Amino acid sequence: MSDEPLVLGIETSCDETGVGIVRGQTLLVDTVASSVEEHARFGGVVPEVASRAHLEAMVPTIERACREAGVQLRDLDAISVTSGPGLAGALLVGVASAKALALALGKPIYGVNHLASHVAVDIVEHGPLPEPTMAMLVSGGHSSLLLVPDVTNDVRSLGSTMDDAAGEAFDKVARVLGLPFPGGPHVDRAAREGNRIAIDFPRGLTTGRDMERHRFDFSFSGLKTAVARWVETRQRAGETVPVADVAASFQEAVVDVLTRKALLACKEHDVEHLLIGGGVAANSRLRALAQERCDKAGVNLRVPRPGLCTDNGAMVAALGAQMVAKGREPSDLGLPTDSSMPVTLVQA
Amino acid sequence: MLLLAIDTSTTAITVGLHDGASVVAEATTLDARAHAEHLAPNIRAALASAGAEPGDVTDVVVGIGPGPFTGLRVGIVTGRTFAFALGLPVRGLASLDALAHEAWLEGRRGDLLVATDARRKEVYAATYSLGDERACRVGEPVVSRAADLPDEVRGLPTAGRGPTLYADVLPDAVGPRDVSGGVLADLAARRLRESPAGPADELQLVDPGHGFDGLEPLYLRRPDAAPAPPSKKSTLG
Ligand SMILES: [Zn+2]
Numbered sequence: 001m002s003d004e005p006l007v008l009g010i011e012t013s014c015d016e017t018g019v020g021i022v023r024g025q026t027l028l029v030d031t032v033a034s035s036v037e038e039h040a041r042f043g044g045v046v047p048e049v050a051s052r053a054h055l056e057a058m059v060p061t062i063e064r065a066c067r068e069a070g071v072q073l074r075d076l077d078a079i080s081v082t083s084g085p086g087l088a089g090a091l092l093v094g095v096a097s098a099k100a101l102a103l104a105l106g107k108p109i110y111g112v113n114h115l116a117s118h119v120a121v122d123i124v125e126h127g128p129l130p131e132p133t134m135a136m137l138v139s140g141g142h143s144s145l146l147l148v149p150d151v152t153n154d155v156r157s158l159g160s161t162m163d164d165a166a167g168e169a170f171d172k173v174a175r176v177l178g179l180p181f182p183g184g185p186h187v188d189r190a191a192r193e194g195n196r197i198a199i200d201f202p203r204g205l206t207t208g209r210d211m212e213r214h215r216f217d218f219s220f221s222g223l224k225t226a227v228a229r230w231v232e233t234r235q236r237a238g239e240t241v242p243v244a245d246v247a248a249s250f251q252e253a254v255v256d257v258l259t260r261k262a263l264l265a266c267k268e269h270d271v272e273h274l275l276i277g278g279g280v281a282a283n284s285r286l287r288a289l290a291q292e293r294c295d296k297a298g299v300n301l302r303v304p305r306p307g308l309c310t311d312n313g314a315m316v317a318a319l320g321a322q323m324v325a326k327g328r329e330p331s332d333l334g335l336p337t338d339s340s341m342p343v344t345l346v347q348a
Numbered sequence: 349m350l351l352l353a354i355d356t357s358t359t360a361i362t363v364g365l366h367d368g369a370s371v372v373a374e375a376t377t378l379d380a381r382a383h384a385e386h387l388a389p390n391i392r393a394a395l396a397s398a399g400a401e402p403g404d405v406t407d408v409v410v411g412i413g414p415g416p417f418t419g420l421r422v423g424i425v426t427g428r429t430f431a432f433a434l435g436l437p438v439r440g441l442a443s444l445d446a447l448a449h450e451a452w453l454e455g456r457r458g459d460l461l462v463a464t465d466a467r468r469k470e471v472y473a474a475t476y477s478l479g480d481e482r483a484c485r486v487g488e489p490v491v492s493r494a495a496d497l498p499d500e501v502r503g504l505p506t507a508g509r510g511p512t513l514y515a516d517v518l519p520d521a522v523g524p525r526d527v528s529g530g531v532l533a534d535l536a537a538r539r540l541r542e543s544p545a546g547p548a549d550e551l552q553l554v555d556p557g558h559g560f561d562g563l564e565p566l567y568l569r570r571p572d573a574a575p576a577p578p579s580k581k582s583t584l585g
Contacts, residue, residue: 048417048571055421055565059432073433089418092384096422097429099388104402104433334389336382 005077005324008065008101009317010058012094013086013114014141015039015050017057019065020314021076022321027124029069030307030314033057040181044171051089058097065313076107078330080320083111083348084341086141091337099333108330110320111348113155113341114311115142118277120151120322121315125304130273133302136262138286139278139310140167140182143258144343145216145265148275151319152326157343158265159216162205166254167280169220173250176228177243187247188283194248196285201226201253206260216265223253248285255286259293266299275302282306323347350400351407351540352391352430353533356423357415357443358464358509361386363394364529365405366537373398374530383422391430394529408436409536411443411527413566414472414489415464420565428563439536439560446532447507448476448483451523453531461501463510463518466491471510471518472568475501482538491568494518536560 004024011018017033035053039045066073081098084091095111102109119135132149143161148154164172167184174183179190204219205211227250234241266274276290281303294301308314323330328347335348349368356362361383362376375390375397395402410427413420424440431438444462451460457478463471474489494502494514502517511521524531543559 042573046571046573049573051417051421052567052571055425058425059428062429063432089421092418093421093425096384096387097425099384100426100429101433103388103392104430106402333392334385336385 005321006071006075007078007080007317007320007324008076009313009315009320010079010081010094010098011114011117011311011313011316012054012090013082013084014090014311015045015053016311017054017061018311018313018316019061020312020317021065021069021071022124022314022317024321024325025123025127027314027318028071029065030312031061031065031068032312033061036182043175043181045087047087047089050087051093054090054093058093062097062101073101073105076105078108078110078320078324080110080112080316080323082114082117082316083335084114084338086114086339088337088339091339095335095337103333109333109335110323110328111331111335112316112319112323113343113346115144115146115343116151116155116346117315117319119146119148119155119275120319121308121312122275122277122302122304123322124314124318125308126302132271133273133275134262134266134269134271135275135277136258137278138166138258138276138280140171141165142278143218145262146343147265147269147271151346152322152328153346155344155346159214159218159261161218161220162214163219163221164224166218166220166258167278169224169254170280172224173227173247176231177241177246184280184283187251188285190244191248191251191285194242194244194246196248196252198242198245199230199249201249203253203257206257216261218257218261220254223250251283251285255283255289258286259290262290263293263297263299267297272298273300273302277304277309279310281309349407350405351409351533351537352405353409353529353536354387354391354423354427355411355443355446355527355529355532356383356387356419357411357413358526360526360528361390362527362529363387363390364531364533365394365398365400366533368537371530371533374528376529378526380419383419387422387426403434405434405436407540408438409532410438410440410563411446411532412440412561412563413443414466414491414568415443416467417565417567424563424565438563440563441532441536441539442485442489442561442566443527444472444474444489444508445483445485446527446535447524448478448485449535450528450531451507452478452483453534454523456505456523459504461504461506462508463494463506464508465510465513469493471508471514473497473510475504489566489568
């Protein structure tokens with residue numbers, strides 16, 4: 001048997017019930033039950049619907065993860081769980097379940113930050129995290145640029161979105177273009193047929209004054225409005241909207257700003273490793289442009305495979321395993337959930 | 349036997365332990381906003397005061413409401429997970445039954461209304477007939493404005509927080525206000541004695557007064573169908 005810590009991680013911050021099991025830096029299983037289809041007709045995640053789905057999926061998902069990994073619960077070294085940020089009612093289901101496991105099994109529990117988990121998951125994909133690493137997390141809920149000297153206890157925020165998250169802009173533009181929710185994958189697909197320089201959409205917070213005051217912050221609300229206005233103008237004139245070109249040009253505006261700022265952050269903080277995580281990291285153009293710009297700048301790019309970029313239990317288990325490996329104190333059994341947990345707080 | 353009972357359907361985050369003969373421990377915290385914080389520590393505290401380990405538990409029973417959803421789920425998922433982790437049977441009981449049972453234990457007989465806080469100016473309510481043998485639920489629990497309950501129902505002696513919140517329409521406050529884990533454990537132990545072979549996970553509210561109620565929460569309301577404010581979600585990870 002290996003001495004490396006065997007950790008089960010639970011993630012319920014939004015609409016995915018995720019349970020992952022990691023041994024040290026090796027992913028054993030990543031099980032996800034998603035309620036995304038139940039939310040599609042509302043065009044966004046309905047908190048109560050998500051919470052009800054978590055309750056129903058929780059034990060079956062734990063059971064399936066253990067079975068598929070061939071792991072007995074009593075062999076676990078620790079339980080880790082997302083304690084925030086996220087939807088309050090959804091977080092509670094996962095945290096309560098994790099506490100029940102920890103208590104019943106007599107194992108330590110680690111309540112961890114969802115965002116730090118997005119960073120830590122790459123350890124099971126690409127090995128130990130260089131210290132420091134620059135991390136850009138882009139999803140429907142977050143757009144953050146983080147300097148990460150130590151993912152278990154030192155995560156620093158360089159900037160984040162001032163308004164919409166990047167993924168949210170994808171959802172909204174998808175709606176304008178008549179594409180289904182969630183918008184990210186559909187915009188990405190439509191954009192492959194389009195011309196990304198067909199329309200010159202605005203790049204938020206990239207001009208002189210903004211670069212002084214919001215050097216590593218993002219803004220996607222103006223871009224989203226610009227796309228909506230551009231489409232409306234065509235529609236009002238009775239013209240066909242070139243969906244592929246709009247998708248490609250919008251997507252280019254987003255990934256251009258993201259990668260430009262991420263590489264600037266690497267340069268100014270003298271960091272040689274850039275990690276991109278979160279659901280938008282599955283975007284094919286973001287991956288391609290980031291790779292191109294990292295190659296040019298001599299920066300090593302790390303992006304977990306798409307399945308590990310979206311919310312999952314493996315990322316929580318991966319961070320938990322790091323906490324154990326680094327000898328961090330477990331959380332108290334009375335640990336709270338924190339729907340707006342700051343990114344700089346790795347552990348609850 | 350060591351039966352662990354859990355309820356989070358009212359303001360009480362409450363846990364009880366029953367050894368087959370009597371209630372051997374109870375731990376309760378009154379805090380409508382922090383169910384997840386207090387529940388696991390309360391289970392630990394109850395076990396400690398009974399001198400028991402988690403591994404000594406033989407049966408788990410959870411109150412399945414009705415109750416405010418967020419808190420209610422904490423108890424149910426805790427009970428389900430705890431039981432799963434130890435390979436134990438887990439059963440559900442309608443939480444309002446525990447309030448009626450407590451009134452019965454205190455010696456009350458006759459008809460009783462149980463009305464708990466459902467928020468949004470409503471109550472969760474069910475009527476009971478308290479006989480010599482037991483308290484028996486008369487019909488399914490409902491969610492309603494207290495004033496909209498039938499006159500003859502509102503006039504009954506009423507347990508739960510309903511009468512405290514709506515004293516003008518529920519004038520006859522009696523008995524317990526919140527569920528007690530110890531009382532839930534006592535009720536569960538009695539029902540186990542009566543029908544020991546009953547299935548551990550029936551899905552319907554059946555045969556009020558006997559047996560168990562399945563493990564599905566009694567929400568009694570559909571979810572509000574408004575998407576989360578964007579800043580609170582992470583739909584794409
Ligand atoms: Zn996420």
